[in-house]
Amino acid sequence: MKPSRAFTLSLFLPTLIFLAGMTLFPLLFSLGVSATDYQFGGTARFVGLRNYSGLLTDPRFWQAAFNTMIITGAAVSLELAVGLLLALLFHRRLPGLGALRVVLFIPMMLSPLVIGYFWRFMFDPTFGVISYTATRLLGHPVDFLTNPRLALAAIVIVDVWQWSPFVFLLALAGLGAVPADLYEVASLQRASAWMQFRYVTLPYLRFPLLLALLFRTIDTLKLFDLVYILTGGGPADTTVNLSLLTYRYGYTFSEVGRAAALSWLLVIVINVLATLLISALKRPAASPVPAGAADA
Amino acid sequence: MRRSAPLKDTLTYLAALAVVGLFAFPLVWMLLTSLKQRVDVFSSHPFAPFTPTLANYQTVLASDFPGQLLNSVVIALASTLVALVLGAFTAYGFSRHGAFKGGDNLLFWVLSLRMLPTISVVVPFTILFNRFGLADTRLGLILVYTIFNTSLAVWLLKGFFDEVPRDLEEAAMLDGYSPPQVFRRVSLPMVRSGLLTTAVFCLIQSLNEFLLALLLTDTKAVTAPVGLANFQRYFGLEWGQFAAAAALFVMPVIVFTVLVRKELVRGMSFGQLE
Numbered sequence: 078m079k080p081s082r083a084f085t086l087s088l089f090l091p092t093l094i095f096l097a098g099m100t101l102f103p104l105l106f107s108l109g110v111s112a113t114d115y116q117f118g119g120t121a122r123f124v125g126l127r128n129y130s131g132l133l134t135d136p137r138f139w140q141a142a143f144n145t146m147i148i149t150g151a152a153v154s155l156e157l158a159v160g161l162l163l164a165l166l167f168h169r170r171l172p173g174l175g176a177l178r179v180v181l182f183i184p185m186m187l188s189p190l191v192i193g194y195f196w197r198f199m200f201d202p203t204f205g206v207i208s209y210t211a212t213r214l215l216g217h218p219v220d221f222l223t224n225p226r227l228a229l230a231a232i233v234i235v236d237v238w239q240w241s242p243f244v245f246l247l248a249l250a251g252l253g254a255v256p257a258d259l260y261e262v263a264s265l266q267r268a269s270a271w272m273q274f275r276y277v278t279l280p281y282l283r284f285p286l287l288l289a290l291l292f293r294t295i296d297t298l299k300l301f302d303l304v305y306i307l308t309g310g311g312p313a314d315t316t317v318n319l320s321l322l323t324y325r326y327g328y329t330f331s332e333v334g335r336a337a338a339l340s341w342l343l344v345i346v347i348n349v350l351a352t353l354l355i356s357a358l359k360r361p362a363a364s365p366v367p368a369g370a371a372d373a
Numbered sequence: 374m375r376r377s378a379p380l381k382d383t384l385t386y387l388a389a390l391a392v393v394g395l396f397a398f399p400l401v402w403m404l405l406t407s408l409k410q411r412v413d414v415f416s417s418h419p420f421a422p423f424t425p426t427l428a429n430y431q432t433v434l435a436s437d438f439p440g441q442l443l444n445s446v447v448i449a450l451a452s453t454l455v456a457l458v459l460g461a462f463t464a465y466g467f468s469r470h471g472a473f474k475g476g477d478n479l480l481f482w483v484l485s486l487r488m489l490p491t492i493s494v495v496v497p498f499t500i501l502f503n504r505f506g507l508a509d510t511r512l513g514l515i516l517v518y519t520i521f522n523t524s525l526a527v528w529l530l531k532g533f534f535d536e537v538p539r540d541l542e543e544a545a546m547l548d549g550y551s552p553p554q555v556f557r558r559v560s561l562p563m564v565r566s567g568l569l570t571t572a573v574f575c576l577i578q579s580l581n582e583f584l585l586a587l588l589l590t591d592t593k594a595v596t597a598p599v600g601l602a603n604f605q606r607y608f609g610l611e612w613g614q615f616a617a618a619a620a621l622f623v624m625p626v627i628v629f630t631v632l633v634r635k636e637l638v639r640g641m642s643f644g645q646l647e
Contacts (some may be wrong), residue, residue, distance in 0.1 A: 086553050088466030092459040092523060093479070099520045100486060103497035111496065117499070163392065169385055177393045179634050184396060185641070186630045188581040190598040191619045194605055195403050199610050203452065206402060206419045243641060250638045250646050288645055299490035302583045306602070320492045327496050328588065342491035352487050 104344070106150055109339035121334075137314070139296030141322040145208070148304075148318060149231060149297040152236040152315060157286065159237060160244020168252045178373070184239045196235045197222065228308045232316060235303060240296075244289040251285035252278065261330035282336035284288075284358065291354040295347055319343055394612065403623075407616035414613045429617035438618050443546035445622075448511050450581035451574050452518035460526025461521075461568065465556055468534035469526065469542075480531075486524040487643055491584045496626060499588055509591040519584050524573040525643065532644040534560060535565030573633045574640040577626055597622050 111128055113121035132138050168251055186191070199207045202220040211219040221231040255278055263273045289293030301320040303309065310317040310325070317325070319339065387445040406414060418422075467480050496515060507513035531613075537560050545559045546552075584594040595603070601618055610616070630637070638646050 081552065085466065085470045088462045091548060092463040092527065095459060096483065096486065096523060097575050099516065101492065103494050103501065106501065107493065107497040107609075108575050110500070115500075117503075166385065166388055166392070166645060171385060173380060174388075174389060179631060180397050181635065182637055183400065183627055183630055186577055186581075186582070186626055187623055188598050188626070190581075190583045191403075191623055192399070192589065193543065193617065194601070194615065197400055198400065198406070198615075204415045204419065209417075209419050209548075212513070216508050238399070242396070246638055247642060247646060250642075274526060285646055288642055292642070299492065301492055305584075319465075322494045323496070324584075327499075331494065333500075333570065336496050340490065340496055343490050344493050346436055347490060348485070351485070 086284040105304040110342060111332050111334055115333045116331050117333060124334065128332075128334045129342075131335060132338055132342070137317070137322060140314070141319050144199050144316060145298060145300075146187070148232055148236070148300065151233045151293060152240070153290065153293045154298050155233065155237045156241045156244050157290065159241040160246075161248050161282070161286070162254055162291065163241065163245040168249060173361055180248075181242045183242075185246075186242045187239075189239070190306055191301035191364035192290055193303050194233065196238075197232070197307055200231060201203065220307055223312050225312055229292065229314045232300075232307055232370060233303055236297065236300070237306060240293060244286070244293070247289045248282055249280040283328045287358050291351065291358065296352055298347055301344065302362045325370065395592060400623075403616045404620055407620045411611075411614050412425070420591075429613040430621070433618045433621065436604075436618075437595075437599055438597070438621075439590060441595050442597045442622065444511060444594055445580055447599040448514045448518060448594075451511075451515045452522050452579050453575040455515070455519045456522030456526045456575055457568060457572055457591075459523050460530050460571065461564075463523075464527045464530030465534050465560060466603065467531050469560075483524050484643065485526050486520060488540055491582075495585055495588050498585070499600060504588055509594050511594045513589055514586060514594060514596070517589065518582060521582075522579060525575060525578065526571050526577050528600040528644040529571045529640065530564065530567060532639065532647070533571075537563045542618045544574055570633055570636045573629050580640050581624065 110121070112123060112125060114124050114127075115121035155217050163181065167174055167181075169313060200221045202208050202218055202223070208218045208220065211217070219227070221227045258276045260273065263277050268276070299320055301324065304316060304318050304321050305324070308316045310321050320343070322344065323336050323339045326332045326339060408425055410426055410428065413421075413423040414471070463483075467476065471477075494517075502508040503514050507516070540561055542555050545555045550558065554568065559647055582596075583596065583598040583602070586599045587602065589599070590596065590599060597618075601615065601622070604611075604618065605615060633640060
């Protein structure tokens with residue numbers, strides 16, 4: 078019996094109408110706003126592309142774009158490295174390791190707001206535990222949040238603390254998918270540890286790591302909560318990223334048109350990057366398992 | 374054969390313990406701070422022993438915070454419930470009747486909502502919510518959170534429906550069930566645990582959301598994260614009370630995490646990995 082057309086439609090239509098209405102309409106509305114000089118509660122005049130050109134000549138925009146790239150590049154590469162190392166460490170089947178693993182999964186499930194404030198407390202120069210430890214070890218306090226370079230590092234450190242476990246989780250799933258007999262074949266063929274990793278393990282990690290790269294890149298590009306809480310963009314606006322700048326245009330400087338323009342730019346950049354990463358995900362692995370091992 | 378390396382095992386344990394200690398430290402520190410009096414919070418020797426007190430928790434429970442926590446819970450539950458209903462229908466649709474022209478693109482579009490920067494929707498929502506009287510209401514936040522929860526629910530539940538054997542559905546058809554009956558009486562009960570898992574991830578995602586709640590609420594519909602931020606803005610030095618409120622807020626999420634630990638990969642990878 079073929080399902081009736083009415084049944085199929087009733088499965089899809091409510092969701093699709095809801096999602097389209099709630100996302101496409103606001104986004105198009107925001108595209109319209111980006112072509113005006115609208116202020117909250119005020120009237121709007123059409124200004125064409127002036128918000129976009131104003132953006133490109135605003136040094137604050139370039140600073141924010143630069144900060145976003147630094148934070149994303151540093152945080153995502155560290156997260157991939159730390160996550161992979163954690164996975165290799167915890168992958169061994171030893172009693173008790175499983176219970177320890179769960180503890181590592183907790184940070185990524187928690188509210189970024191709570192985490193941001195809590196690290197700010199720990200970074201505090203006078204009574205923070207990090208500063209205290211630094212004084213004990215280095216002989217002088219380290220004030221992460223008032224030094225521009227260290228403030229960017231602080232954002233990266235907290236993001237890595239929260240999200241390396243995510244890479245760890247995905248990599249662990251990849252390692253778990255490697256058939257055990259592949260390792261036996263490899264050791265029978267006297268493959269070195271590196272060769273085993275390169276030709277047996279790595280092919281199984283390719284998909285999870287690319288997936289982690291996709292999620293982390295996009296989430297760090299649009300990062301807001303952590304920057305807003307931890308540094309608030311300071312000291313002296315040196316850590317403002319694109320999301321925080323959009324917020325400031327809209328809610329501090331009341332340049333809603335320009336905020337809408339920047340938010341559209343962000344949507345486009347993220348879409349382009351996501352499309353590139355997803356096409357890499359869909360491509361089949363370039364270096365499969367060496368001949369002979371697969372049918373062992 | 375591999376068991377003959379006690380030194381390697383010991384080193385693994387030591388490294389694992391060190392790593393876990395490092396990652397757990399901020400959380401343990403938060404719990405300790407929540408039990409400290411103000412003098413101990415500002416002590417110049419943070420590791421010195423102290424007499425624990427529950428005073429911070431008492432202050433927090435007598436403040437606005439429980440009301441904000443209630444807002445958070447109501448908004449999270451409602452948006453999760455709507456998302457589960459919408460998600461179950463549509464995930465089943467994509468799983469069983471998704472082979473139509475453009476079906477893949479539609480599914481991908483639902484996924485792409487996960488990529489949408491919150492800041493990009495919050496600007497138009499601020500304007501529209503003010504115009505339609507949805508600003509500072511629970512209903513407003515429920516509507517917005519349902520977007521992101523539905524997107525997640527469709528992808529997670531599609532994975533669970535894909536695992537239901539088709540033979541079962543075909544057998545039910547032969548018994549005279551209509552397609553809607555097959556869905557309701559055969560397939561849906563089979564994904565019961567999947568619905569529960571999905572609900573947990575939607576709940577956590579909604580409880581933790583901050584930016585939309587910050588800009589779309591003011592006084593009445595303030596959620597716990599926004600309440601915590603306000604508290605910090607006005608009473609910046611009361612870290613003991615902040616830690617107590619944060620601990621109350623975070624505790625259920627930690628319990629949830631332990632409950633769904635077997636499905637974490639699936640939930641966190643948007644159903645892309647199991």
